[in-house]
Amino acid sequence: MRRINKEKTKKYLIIIKRIEKIRKKNNVNWMDLLRLAFKHSPKQAAKIMSKIYIDDNNIGKLVKKLTK
Numbered sequence: 001m002r003r004i005n006k007e008k009t010k011k012y013l014i015i016i017k018r019i020e021k022i023r024k025k026n027n028v029n030w031m032d033l034l035r036l037a038f039k040h041s042p043k044q045a046a047k048i049m050s051k052i053y054i055d056d057n058n059i060g061k062l063v064k065k066l067t068k
Contacts, residue, residue, distance in 0.1 A: 004012075037045035 034045070034049075037048070
């Protein structure tokens with residue numbers, strides 16, 4: 001395995017930090033949308049959340065296979 005030079009490592013860390021900032025903002029937006037959905041249609045929102053939860057679990061299982 002080759003060592004990654006310091007310049008590339010720094011570049012990766014800068015990109016990761018940018019992703020982190022965007023995800024933080026997007027998570028707030030996502031939670032606002034979730035609150036709105038449950039406020040106006042709790043039953044439908046719960047059904048959609050259930051589907052999201054199932055898909056997230058399936059993604060998690062696939063990621064586990066990649067990391068073994």
